[in-house]
Amino acid sequence: MTSTCGRDTTGRTLTFLVTAMSGCQERLSEVCRRPRSHRLNTREPTMDKPLAGIRILDLTHVWAGPLATRVLGDMGAEILKIETATARGLRDMRIPIPGMYPGGDPKDEFWNRDGEFNKLNRNKKGLSLNLKSDEGKAIFLSLVAKCDVVIENFSASAMNRLGLGYDSLKGANPQIIYVAMPGFGTSGPNSDFVAFGPSVEPMTGLTAMMGYRDDEKYTTAMGLPDPIAGITAAAAVVTAVAQRKETEQGQHIDLPLQEGTINLLGEKYVEAQLTGHAPAVNANRSTSFAPQGIYPCAGEDEWIVIACPNDETWGALAGIAGIHNSGFETVEARQQHHDALDERISAFTSGCSKLELMVQLQDAGVPAGAVHTAPEVLSDPQVRARNYFVEMGGEHIEPSPYPGTPVRFDRQRATSWQLAPKLGEHNEEVLRDLLGLSNAEISRLEEDGVIAKLPPTIEEARRR
Incomplete structure (x- = not known):
């Protein structure tokens, strides 16, 4: 049995040899052919969840992309987070920095307890899927057929190398909105560079303006291009969804971290053009007044x-x-x-x-x-009075306060937060409810390593 739901960027048909899937594959192929009206999330928007009814496939990692999808999830979009079994580390690896875990204790399931992951991935459903396998790709394309948006922040060529570039996704869903967030964009001489916020930041000009003296430059120590791109991506998705209502067309959104940050420094570039000199380093001082x-x-x-x-x-x-x-x-x-x-x-x-x-x-x-300080922010009477921080926890992670959403719609702040998913937590729900797979088919996919709920050990990863 084969699936031809999409095409790669060279126009060759993607043929996934998944004979073992039998009736499972027939269901996946049928999903790709369903009319759009039968594929979408049917939840209705509400005042505090204006994006309810929008479904997003989230392939993002680290900070920029997960922040974008968290913002969209906070506003009601249904986020399906796709990650590999190794995305959070190997099961018997040396435990990372203790301070990243509640109480400084990674415990047995450190991969599900990371504080940063739990902060950035609330209000999402988790599906651990091997996109390097033929069956994993077929399942992914079937999910694309039922979604509104796909967003990723891999290097520029990663999705094409998997055979899952924009042309392939558009073959599965002509109305798909595809967001790519590489460090330097999908074209140009630096497009193949692997990038993170701290390495992109100096290339925006921001670092040259930071510090206390002209001869000693500083970075923000935070990698500001990441959150800047994350918020920009969320705005771009909302814009594209609104535009699609008018045009009924999907589109490809190319959003580099570098350009997102340059966009916020416009007056400094104007100053350089007018004066012929690089903007001065002013430390904490103003150029217009004192003190x-x-x-x-x-x-x-x-x-x-x-x-x-x-x-x-x-x-x-x-x-x-x-x-x-x-x-x-x-x-x-x-x-x-x-x-x-x-x-x-x-x-x-x-x-x-x-x-x-x-x-x-x-x-x-x-x-x-x-x-x-951070503890003072948590106890700030102003912040507490507005109920900004949200306490979340579960069986595997102690309750802790997490940043909420800064946005209120008609004086309403979103509630009913969902804790960040454990690895593969919603495998069965997504595959059964969205794609119609049986429990036996889902069990077989887990046995074959197409989906997972546990990271592999170091030895298991070596054998793959």
Whole structure:
């Protein structure tokens, strides 16, 4: 029995020799032929879940892609997370950094307890699928036929090498929206580079603007291109879904991490063109006014941010700090003598509680914010009052607070969160309910290594 649900990028028919699947394969082929109206999720959108009814195949990993699909899942889209059996590590590998696990304890199922994975993959269903096998590819294409969106952040050529490029997916579903998120795009001299946020960041120009001196550059230490691309991808998907309602056409979305970050630095490129010079490194200072900076407060490693964008706010700060007749009356003087001004302000703030001083300055109309540590953010009365953090946990992972969604639709924040899936947790549900496979067929797929619920051991991985 063969399946010809799609074509590869050279136009050759993808033929999957899956004779062992028998009736299972017949069902998969039939799914590819069903009218679109019989394939889609039938859930209706609600005010707090506006994307209900949209189904997304999620092939993403690390940060950028999983953040995009988490945002979409938070807004009600049904996310089917596809991953290999080895995606979370090998079963008997050396345990990674303990701090990534609740309580610092990886326990027996470390692959299901990783804090970062659980943060980024809530509200998703998990299917562990071997896309290098013929049967795995056939199942994947059958799922494409029942989905609205496919999103991945592999290197530019990875999906084509699997025989699952855009042309193949479009063969299974002409209306599919396909999102590719490689580091440098799907074309150009750097398109084949494997990339992560920290390695892309210097190539956006951002690193050249960071630091405290021109001769000592810094990165953000976070890899900002990842979350920037993630949020951009979520917006692109919503736009493409809305556009498809008008055109009834799917499309290919090419979203490089590099360009997503460059997009946010436009004024710096304009400045370079106008002046002929690279933008100066200004540390924590403003190019338009003074003072602006981060100042020490009472206690160990306690800080406050203060900014005075005009003479009025400077006058209020000077009155509170007791800085009088100092020669800092004009913005030009304050900018020219910023170092001396910072010393005077620091001498005052170092004896103050950061929270009390923040309130005092805010009451006087001075923009100020205490520098919060992570535990302080979790206990911040403002954040708690808005119920931003969501506590989630299960049998395999202790309850912990996770960042919620910052968006409220008509004053409603999404609820009914679903814990991130264990590896292969929804194999049976997806294959049975969406593709109509029997329990016997699903068991046979697990025996053959097409699907999995446990990572392989090091030795098992070597034999594959």
